[in-house]
Amino acid sequence: xxxxxxxxxxxxxxxxxxxxxxxxxxxxxxxxxxxxxxxxxxxxxxxxxxxxxxxxxxxxxxxxxxxxxxxxxxxxxxxxxxxxxxxxxxxxxxxxxxxxxxxxxxxxxxxxxxxxxxxxxxxxxxxxxxxxxxxxxxxxxxxxxxxxxxxxxxxxxxxxxxxxxxxxxxxxxxxxxxxxxxxxxxxxxxxxxxxxxxxxxxxxxxxxxxxxxxxxxxxxxxxxxxxxxxxxxxxxxxxxxxxxxxxxxxxxxxxxxxxxxxxxxxxxxxxxxxxxxxxxxxxxxxxxxxxxxxxxxxxxxxxxxxxxxxxxxxxxxxxxxxxxxxxxxxxxxxxxxxxxxxxxxxxxxxxxxxxxxxxxxxxxxxxxxxxxxxxxxxxxxxxxxxxxxxxxxxxxxxxxxxxxxxxxxxxxxxxxxxxxxxxxxxxxxxxxxxxxxxxxxxxxxxxxxxxxxxxxxxxxxxxxxxxxxxxxxxxxxxxxxxxxx
Numbered sequence: 001x002x003x004x005x006x007x008x009x010x011x012x013x014x015x016x017x018x019x020x021x022x023x024x025x026x027x028x029x030x031x032x033x034x035x036x037x038x039x040x041x042x043x044x045x046x047x048x049x050x051x052x053x054x055x056x057x058x059x060x061x062x063x064x065x066x067x068x069x070x071x072x073x074x075x076x077x078x079x080x081x082x083x084x085x086x087x088x089x090x091x092x093x094x095x096x097x098x099x100x101x102x103x104x105x106x107x108x109x110x111x112x113x114x115x116x117x118x119x120x121x122x123x124x125x126x127x128x129x130x131x132x133x134x135x136x137x138x139x140x141x142x143x144x145x146x147x148x149x150x151x152x153x154x155x156x157x158x159x160x161x162x163x164x165x166x167x168x169x170x171x172x173x174x175x176x177x178x179x180x181x182x183x184x185x186x187x188x189x190x191x192x193x194x195x196x197x198x199x200x201x202x203x204x205x206x207x208x209x210x211x212x213x214x215x216x217x218x219x220x221x222x223x224x225x226x227x228x229x230x231x232x233x234x235x236x237x238x239x240x241x242x243x244x245x246x247x248x249x250x251x252x253x254x255x256x257x258x259x260x261x262x263x264x265x266x267x268x269x270x271x272x273x274x275x276x277x278x279x280x281x282x283x284x285x286x287x288x289x290x291x292x293x294x295x296x297x298x299x300x301x302x303x304x305x306x307x308x309x310x311x312x313x314x315x316x317x318x319x320x321x322x323x324x325x326x327x328x329x330x331x332x333x334x335x336x337x338x339x340x341x342x343x344x345x346x347x348x349x350x351x352x353x354x355x356x357x358x359x360x361x362x363x364x365x366x367x368x369x370x371x372x373x374x375x376x377x378x379x380x381x382x383x384x385x386x387x388x389x390x391x392x393x394x395x396x397x398x399x400x401x402x403x404x405x406x407x408x409x410x411x412x413x414x415x416x417x418x419x420x421x422x423x424x425x426x427x428x429x430x431x432x433x434x435x436x437x438x439x440x441x442x443x444x445x446x447x448x449x450x451x452x453x454x455x456x457x458x459x460x461x462x463x464x465x466x467x468x469x470x471x472x473x474x475x476x477x478x479x480x481x482x483x484x485x
Contacts, residue, residue, distance in 0.1 A: 026128060037080055040416035043144075043427060058114035059240055065422035066117050069109045075380040076101070076108045079121055079135060079426045084416045088351050088432040089123070093128050100127045114377050118241040118424065130429050131384070131410030131442065137242045138423035147275050147295070150245055152268040154179060155382070158229040159456055161195040161202075166454060167323065172273055177266040179252065180461035186263065187251040191236045200230035216409030216443045218381070220451065223406050227381070229345070245270040276300075277327070281307035288471045289314035296327030296386040301334065308338055308371070316374040316474035318467060319390070322404060325386025329413050329431075333364055339375060346393045350432035359434075374477045376401040376470040385410035391446055392435050401477075402448040403470040411441035414435065 048213035066072050080101045094320070114137075121135040130233050136144065143149060153172020154165050163185045168174050185193055202225045215231075217224050255261025277297035282290045289311035293304065336346065343365045347481045351358050377391045377400050388407045394400035412429035419425050429434065452466040452472060 006256065038082055038283065038418035038420065040418050043414040043417050059112050059243060062112065062117070063114050063422055066114055071421075072108045072111060072117055073105070074253045075117075075421055076105070076121060076124070079470060080124070081426050082426045083125065083133060084354060086428050086430050087128070087130070087133065088412065088430055090352060090355055090357050093130060093322075095127055095129075103127075114422070115240040115242060116226075122153075122241070125426075129411065129443070131408065132412045132414050132429045134427050134428060135420075136177065136425045136427060139242050141417060141423065141425045143272070144417075147256040147277070148272045149275070150270050151273050151298040152248065152270045153273060154167065156185065156233065157381075157454070158226040158233075159200060159454065161198045161229075162458060163193045163198065163229075163233060164456065166459060169273060173271060174266075175270045179250075179266060179268075180254070181462070182254075185250055185411070186253050186260075187249075188189060188237060189249055193233055193236075197232075198229045201229045216445050218409075218445045219447055220405035220406060223381075223453075255349070279303045279307055281311055283311065283314060284471060286471065286475055287315035288318060288474055290315070290318045290320060290467065292320035293324055294389075295324060296329075296331040296335070298328055298331055298334075301331065304335065312369075312371065313369075314373065315350065315478055316376070316380060316471075317371060318376045318474070319394070320378045320467070320472050321383045321387040321391060322374055322378050322380040322466075323382045324384075325382060325389040325408075326387055329386060329389075332389050333362075336364055336390060337367050338370055339372070339394060339398055340364060340370055341372055344397055344436075346397060346436050347389070348434040348436075350434065351430060372400075374474045376403050376474050378404045378466055378470060379446065380405040381408060381445075384410035387442055388442065388446055391434065392439065392441060395446070395449075396435060397435050401450060401470060401473050402446060403450045403452055403473065404448050404466040405451070405453050406445040406447050409441070409445035410445050428451055 021139075048071055066075065078099070084097055103123065104120050104124040107118065107123070111117040111120060118135060118137050125133055125135050133314075146413035147174075150189060151169075153170070153174040155167035157164055157166045164180055165174075165181055165185065167184045168179055168181060187193060217227055247267050250266050250268060252264050252266060253261045254264065275294065277295040277300040280292045284290070291304075291307055291311060295423075340346075345361045345363045347362050349360045349362055351360070375394055375398055377394055379387065379391055379402055383391065384407065388409075388411045391400070391402055391407065392411075395402055411433055411438055413433075414427045414430035415430045417425040417427050429442075435441060453467045454465065457463075458465045
């Protein structure tokens with residue numbers, strides 16, 4: 001039987017009882033219960049007792065929850081079953097889900113530490129090629145809730161076969177060490193990322209790049225090549241789950257060209273960087289407003305509402321969603337209401353109904369005084385989830401300009417996080433989306449109407465070319481509409 005085609009036939013309780021009999025023990029049966037249901041906690045927002053969680057660093061040992069092979073098999077079964085029962089696609093993206101479970105059974109049994117156990121579970125779930133369905137460790141689960149990530153504070157991209165710093169978190173180890181936008185990274189610890197490495201990486205097949213996340217390849221050939229190069233970098237830097245942070249030595253190249261560039265070495269110690277939801281608003285001299293959101297969250301809804309009121313008299317609006325990985329679905333609906341001229345069906349939500357799938361249209365009613373002037377949305381490869389829902393809706397419903405780079409192609413929704421023994425969790429995509437124009441968004445990055453990737457000279461000059469292009473395009477639209485009146 002193939003779950004990918006027909007869905008699981010036996011109940012979780014039946015499968016678990018069979019496992020108990022084959023294992024000739026009842027220890028884990030009573031320890032974990034007779035079925036695969038799991039308690040759930042909110043997918044976002046602070047969870048009681050977890051906001052200051054410090055993960056056990058069991059890199060070489062097994063905790064009590066994973067102490068025996070029988071317990072590890074049971075945890076794998078529970079994680080597997082949650083995905084089988086709750087993923088929005090009854091075909092599980094066409095994957096033979098039972099075969100996937102068996103493929104990773106040996107690694108689960110052989111795990112000698114919690115870290116190895118999580119490596120096996122994460123690899124199992126990655127087989128779905130779903131951007132949001134994942135296994136999270138206890139620390140990762142806690143970090144989701146406090147908007148934190150263990151990092152040194154730099155965002156990277158590949159431009160012209162160079163690994164470049166495209167953003168530096170202002171309050172981070174990288175900023176304190178003097179790392180700048182436009183710095184080229186030649187090496188990190190023992191890994192060299194020079195142009196020779198990146199040229200080789202450009203030709204690697206995607207299947208050879210086993211990395212932690214599942215991201216979709218963009219349609220544009222040049223973007224796809226850079227996407228593959230960056231995955232190769234991430235693969236080289238991969239570490240075990242919840243590994244303790246350690247200093248990283250970076251060799252940077254700074255200068256206009258290789259002949260005049262200077263190399264410098266910096267040592268960065270990753271730390272928990274908390275990035276709460278923020279909003280910034282400004283108005284250009286030409287009367288074009290810029291509204292930038294780093295996350296979709298009801299926590300800063302009042303700030304966004306205040307910014308929208310301040311920008312109401314603008315001639316046009318640029319909504320900057322670069323680097324915005326998404327957030328709350330309800331906040332996407334709330335924001336889009338401010339830009340629709342009348343009630344409209346903007347997309348279809350897909351969810352599980354037994355072994356089938358249900359489809360429900362999402363109709364959004366506008367606010368009393370919506371902003372109906374020209375709109376552009378700035379996107380890049382880090383724009384995902386609610387950002388992509390927003391960009392797609394404004395493109396289809398308002399003919400908004402999409403300027404910058406292709407999005408992530410990560411457009412599904414996680415309702416809850418199902419708690420595994422030991423406080424880790426399963427985050428499963430329980431809602432999928434199809435746009436009003438019939439576009440499947442998960443796995444299909446949104447291609448910009450105006451492609452404007454950053455260049456090395458832009459980064460080093462502090463120039464935001466995508467924003468400049470978006471503003472000019474909006475002013476051109478205003479001029480055209482005036483001439484047609």
